[in-house]
Amino acid sequence: MFFGGQPNKSDNTKFYTLLGVQQDADPATIKKAYRKLAMKWHPDKNPDNKEDAEKKFKEISDAYSILSDPEKRKVYDQYGEDAAKEGGGGGGMPNPNDIFENIFGMNFGGGEGGPRHNIRPLVEVVELTLEEFYTGKTVEVEVKKEKVFNKRGRVDPKGMTVCPDCGGKGKRQVLRQLGPGMVQQMQIACEKCQGSGHSLKPGFRLGTETQKLEVEVPPGSKHEHQIIMEGQGNYDSKSDSYGDLVIILQEKPHDVFKRRGHDLIVHQKVDIMEALTGFETVIKHLDGRELYLKVDEIIKPEMVRQIRYEGMPIPDNNIIKGHLFIAFELEFPTSLKTSQKTKIRELFGLADSKHDDLTPCILVDPEEDNQDSDPDPRMGGIPGGFPGGFPGGFPGGFPGGMPRGMPGGMPGEGPEGVQCAQQ
Numbered sequence: 100m101f102f103g104g105q106p107n108k109s110d111n112t113k114f115y116t117l118l119g120v121q122q123d124a125d126p127a128t129i130k131k132a133y134r135k136l137a138m139k140w141h142p143d144k145n146p147d148n149k150e151d152a153e154k155k156f157k158e159i160s161d162a163y164s165i166l167s168d169p170e171k172r173k174v175y176d177q178y179g180e181d182a183a184k185e186g187g188g189g190g191g192m193p194n195p196n197d198i199f200e201n202i203f204g205m206n207f208g209g210g211e212g213g214p215r216h217n218i219r220p221l222v223e224v225v226e227l228t229l230e231e232f233y234t235g236k237t238v239e240v241e242v243k244k245e246k247v248f249n250k251r252g253r254v255d256p257k258g259m260t261v262c263p264d265c266g267g268k269g270k271r272q273v274l275r276q277l278g279p280g281m282v283q284q285m286q287i288a289c290e291k292c293q294g295s296g297h298s299l300k301p302g303f304r305l306g307t308e309t310q311k312l313e314v315e316v317p318p319g320s321k322h323e324h325q326i327i328m329e330g331q332g333n334y335d336s337k338s339d340s341y342g343d344l345v346i347i348l349q350e351k352p353h354d355v356f357k358r359r360g361h362d363l364i365v366h367q368k369v370d371i372m373e374a375l376t377g378f379e380t381v382i383k384h385l386d387g388r389e390l391y392l393k394v395d396e397i398i399k400p401e402m403v404r405q406i407r408y409e410g411m412p413i414p415d416n417n418i419i420k421g422h423l424f425i426a427f428e429l430e431f432p433t434s435l436k437t438s439q440k441t442k443i444r445e446l447f448g449l450a451d452s453k454h455d456d457l458t459p460c461i462l463v464d465p466e467e468d469n470q471d472s473d474p475d476p477r478m479g480g481i482p483g484g485f486p487g488g489f490p491g492g493f494p495g496g497f498p499g500g501m502p503r504g505m506p507g508g509m510p511g512e513g514p515e516g517v518q519c520a521q522q
């Protein structure tokens with residue numbers, strides 16, 4: 100029904116209009132237009148008008164799947180949408196999500212994260228701050244690519260042809276006369292194409308072109324996340340096609356926040372007096388918001404508190420974020436004045452010493468004690484040497500090991516050999 104009469108001219112502009120590109124747009128422009136619109140209309144990004152978004156997303160994907168395929172595009176230009184869709188060898192239109200994932204490389208981590216084919220990909224590393232990972236960003240990447248240029252300096256892959264001498268094999272069979280009636284068949288690299296299998300047509304040359312590409316970094320992307328951009332890599336003469344460009348995202352270390360999965364961790368230093376009497380601070384979040392933190396409970400060493408859903412965004416999930424953990428680090432004064440001590444003791448109703456008649460033991464820091472004749476008390480050398488032992492970090496593997504500067508004078512802490520009065 101579509102091939103009968105005149106080409107239906109009214110039906111072959113819709114896809115271009117949908118993507119907002121000219122009818123003579125090159126593949127890169129079409130891809131870029133699709134990427135922008137797909138990010139905008141992805142159903143996950145439009146939870147409030149999912150139905151409209153799904154419809155629009157499907158339309159964009161259909162348009163892209165036709166216009167990105169040179170054969171289908173030709174059919175579409177001549178005969179319109181229905182002919183182009185039918186010309187795809189049955190099977191109907193591809194799943195919009197498949198197209199999206201292919202372009203954005205979202206389905207990484209499942210073992211299929213690598214580039215699709217054998218052409219060595221062009222790899223670019225992009226460094227981003229944690230703020231940029233949090234909010235998401237469009238990054239402009241400059242890539243140097245190998246390309247075929249024509250006489251006028253324009254890029255034209257058609258300037259590369261299969262080598263006429265070797266037919267694309269890159270090598271030739273030659274016969275060598277060894278003696279009377281004796282020949283040997285040998286394989287040599289093709290001189291014309293130097294083994295590449297392709298040669299440049301007259302007037303064409305191989306060169307590099309710097310291209311600026313826009314890369315969409317979705318909010319919550321991970322450190323080392325790879326964005327694969329199909330066909331944006333170097334020209335490969337063997338397969339006469341373009342390889343992929345792989346953008347690897349690198350996270351710069353942040354002064355305040357650390358990332359663990361989708362969660363964020365802040366190590367918050369707290370003065371011991373504030374830990375006892377009340378602590379407050381304002382933490383500037385990665386998107387600039389200020390989080391007011393007020394703690395009334397007594398902050399204990401290694402204490403962790405969680406602010407729900409203030410962690411990193413989760414890609415493909417608009418609703419839930421990770422959590423924010425506040426890991427408190429108590430700071431003790433190195434010394435107190437006698438007057439301060441007296442006041443504190445008074446405030447807390449602590450009695451004066453009842454043992455003025457005895458000589459106190461000398462307490463040695465075991466880590467600074469060189470005459471270690473005994474095994475480490477923590478290994479069980481002294482029974483009950485450290486009451487309760489050291490807290491072993493945070494549950495679930497928080498950073499932070501042995502706390503330094505524990506309050507002095509723990510009962511029974513003194514290693515053996517200490518000279519002191521016995522009762």
Ligand SMILES: [Zn+2]
Nearest residue numbers: 262265289292
């Ligand atoms: Zn050749």
